[in-house]
Amino acid sequence: MDPGTNVLDLSQLRRSCSSCALSELCLPAGIGNDDLERLDTAVRDKRTLDRGGMLYRDGDPFEALYVVRSGSLKTFVLDDSGDVQILGFHLPGEIIGFDALASNQHVSQAEALERSSICELPYARLQQVTSEVPALHRQLMRVISREVIEEHRHLVMMGRQQAQEQLAIFLKSLADRYQRLQRDSTALTLSMSRYDIANYLGLVVETVSRLFSRLEEMGVLEVNRKSVRICRPDLLAELCRSSGVPASKRRDAG
Amino acid sequence: MDPGTNVLDLSQLRRSCSSCALSELCLPAGIGNDDLERLDTAVRDKRTLDRGGMLYRDGDPFEALYVVRSGSLKTFVLDDSGDVQILGFHLPGEIIGFDALASNQHVSQAEALERSSICELPYARLQQVTSEVPALHRQLMRVISREVIEEHRHLVMMGRQQAQEQLAIFLKSLADRYQRLQRDSTALTLSMSRYDIANYLGLVVETVSRLFSRLEEMGVLEVNRKSVRICRPDLLAELCRSSGVPASKRRDAG
DNA sequence: CGCTTCGTTGAACAGCTTCAAACCTTGTGG
DNA sequence: CCACAAGGTTTGAAGCTGTTCAACGAAGCG
Numbered sequence: 001m002d003p004g005t006n007v008l009d010l011s012q013l014r015r016s017c018s019s020c021a022l023s024e025l026c027l028p029a030g031i032g033n034d035d036l037e038r039l040d041t042a043v044r045d046k047r048t049l050d051r052g053g054m055l056y057r058d059g060d061p062f063e064a065l066y067v068v069r070s071g072s073l074k075t076f077v078l079d080d081s082g083d084v085q086i087l088g089f090h091l092p093g094e095i096i097g098f099d100a101l102a103s104n105q106h107v108s109q110a111e112a113l114e115r116s117s118i119c120e121l122p123y124a125r126l127q128q129v130t131s132e133v134p135a136l137h138r139q140l141m142r143v144i145s146r147e148v149i150e151e152h153r154h155l156v157m158m159g160r161q162q163a164q165e166q167l168a169i170f171l172k173s174l175a176d177r178y179q180r181l182q183r184d185s186t187a188l189t190l191s192m193s194r195y196d197i198a199n200y201l202g203l204v205v206e207t208v209s210r211l212f213s214r215l216e217e218m219g220v221l222e223v224n225r226k227s228v229r230i231c232r233p234d235l236l237a238e239l240c241r242s243s244g245v246p247a248s249k250r251r252d253a254g
Numbered sequence: 255m256d257p258g259t260n261v262l263d264l265s266q267l268r269r270s271c272s273s274c275a276l277s278e279l280c281l282p283a284g285i286g287n288d289d290l291e292r293l294d295t296a297v298r299d300k301r302t303l304d305r306g307g308m309l310y311r312d313g314d315p316f317e318a319l320y321v322v323r324s325g326s327l328k329t330f331v332l333d334d335s336g337d338v339q340i341l342g343f344h345l346p347g348e349i350i351g352f353d354a355l356a357s358n359q360h361v362s363q364a365e366a367l368e369r370s371s372i373c374e375l376p377y378a379r380l381q382q383v384t385s386e387v388p389a390l391h392r393q394l395m396r397v398i399s400r401e402v403i404e405e406h407r408h409l410v411m412m413g414r415q416q417a418q419e420q421l422a423i424f425l426k427s428l429a430d431r432y433q434r435l436q437r438d439s440t441a442l443t444l445s446m447s448r449y450d451i452a453n454y455l456g457l458v459v460e461t462v463s464r465l466f467s468r469l470e471e472m473g474v475l476e477v478n479r480k481s482v483r484i485c486r487p488d489l490l491a492e493l494c495r496s497s498g499v500p501a502s503k504r505r506d507a508g
Numbered sequence: 509c510g511c512t513t514c515g516t517t518g519a520a521c522a523g524c525t526t527c528a529a530a531c532c533t534t535g536t537g538g
Numbered sequence: 539c540c541a542c543a544a545g546g547t548t549t550g551a552a553g554c555t556g557t558t559c560a561a562c563g564a565a566g567c568g
Binding site for chain 1: 331333334335337339341352353354355356357361362392395396397398399400402403405406408409410412413414415453456495
């Protein structure tokens with residue numbers, strides 16, 4: 001999408017957590033210089049994926065965790081009948097692959113939504129480094145839990161009935177992550193298809209399409225195919241709670 | 255509910271993974287006798303919770319993981335407006351509390367659905383023991399991933415639109431877990447309220463109630479308040495896939 | 509340029525929700 | 539022990555949201 005980030009100088013980026021712009025959003029966050037060098041030893045050569053390229057598939061042996069360096073991916077599971085459920089979309093600085101931590105093989109799949117580059121962290125080496133660097137271990141745990149919390153958020157979102165609120169939350173989540181990346185959080189580029197968004201939210205394409213149109217009519221967004229401009233972030237934030245959960249679905253604490 | 259399991263001989267159960275009937279479903283699975291004794295040293299005194307009692311709350315400091323020994327619990331998150339989303343129901347042998355692994359404080363809550371007894375695994379001690387017993391570490395990881403996979407299942411379920419299918423999947427999941435516990439998997443005792451079930455599935459109470467009635471009319475179930483008899487497990491299994499995802503929500507691999 | 513896939517829009521339909529009321533259970537106090 | 543209150547559960551009827559089916563326009567790709 002953005003030519004500036006697509007043309008990566010790979011040689012410069014190789015093995016250089018220290019010099020990586022994502023450093024503060026990624027595993028190195030809060031790690032001292034000495035330890036950072038050790039982390040670098042755990043990072044294998046980067047991989048580049050084209051749109052549609054698979055990072056890992058269901059059943060693949062667990063070899064590494066992966067950090068999105070540029071581009072974006074989606075993760076999803078297939079049920080018995082081959083239906084897809086998208087679990088999440090992943091932007092630079094986000095780590096994926098935890099699903100295989102235990103059974104030693106992946107139980108989900110990760111696919112690039114656009115040309116993306118990935119940092120590979122072979123688990124064996126990573127484990128060794130984390131055992132030597134407690135701060136890194138804590139940081140890794142923090143990242144794992146961020147993942148779990150994100151899944152809870154996804155569940156909460158799908159538990160709500162109002163489709164418009166779901167889409168608002170989805171867009172706001174993207175905007176927030178754009179901000180962390182120091183991108184313009186009012187100018188989103190949706191690398192995923194409408195089908196993907198619909199699946200992620202538990203809706204059908206038509207509904208998502210109509211919702212985009214409705215939000216545009218309301219003056220909240222300006223939608224042009226894959227690029228979404230958030231004209232009224234305040235209104236969008238409002239929509240995330242306001243329309244709210246129907247009274248009968250509410251269930252206050254206790 | 256069942257007087258035989260409610261009247262626990264606590265003194266006999268204290269610190270005795272070795273003698274625990276849940277052993278094969280729980281952390282000790284596949285652990286040798288020597289190592290089992292060391293695991294026992296990581297188990298603090300058991301706790302008993304009455305119906306409605308909280309095991310941990312949002313924001314509580316992370317101190318331990320918990321194994322359900324008898325009874326059952328629900329875990330849930332509260333969103334900003336105080337709305338509940340139930341994440342799961344937990345039967346004996348299941349481990350909860352992972353949500354706090356990273357931020358060092360819980361980001362969800364756990365509440366007993368009936369009188370329940372809990373094994374407490376203080377994390378500091380557990381960590382020490384797992385570092386000494388690799389098999390235990392692997393087993394713990396396996397259990398964590400079971401949790402992640404279960405959440406994926408929950409997402410897949412909520413992504414489907416057909417309420418009847420969701421309820422069928424929910425009941426089948428309970429039945430399967432009953433079987434693992436060597437209970438009669440055709441005679442379920444629903445310790446959670448209809449409100450809880452509805453919330454878990456993203457529906458309203460009335461819909462759940464009607465679905466129970468419908469499944470009864472269909473001859474699949476016999477429902478009597480909290481006790482559900484599965485008359486036709488085959489039909490129930492059928493309902494879990496058959497009605498299926500509407501074509502427009504399907505999205506085959508790729 | 510034709511093909512395919514993606515995205516949008518319209519109209520009818522279905523399923524779940526909403527609102528309302530009744531029933532049953534449980535617990536409390538007279 | 540019974541009356542009463544409170545909450546959980548069930549059932550009915552109406553309304554609304556999202557789905558389904560269908561058609562068309564736009565973009566990407568051989």
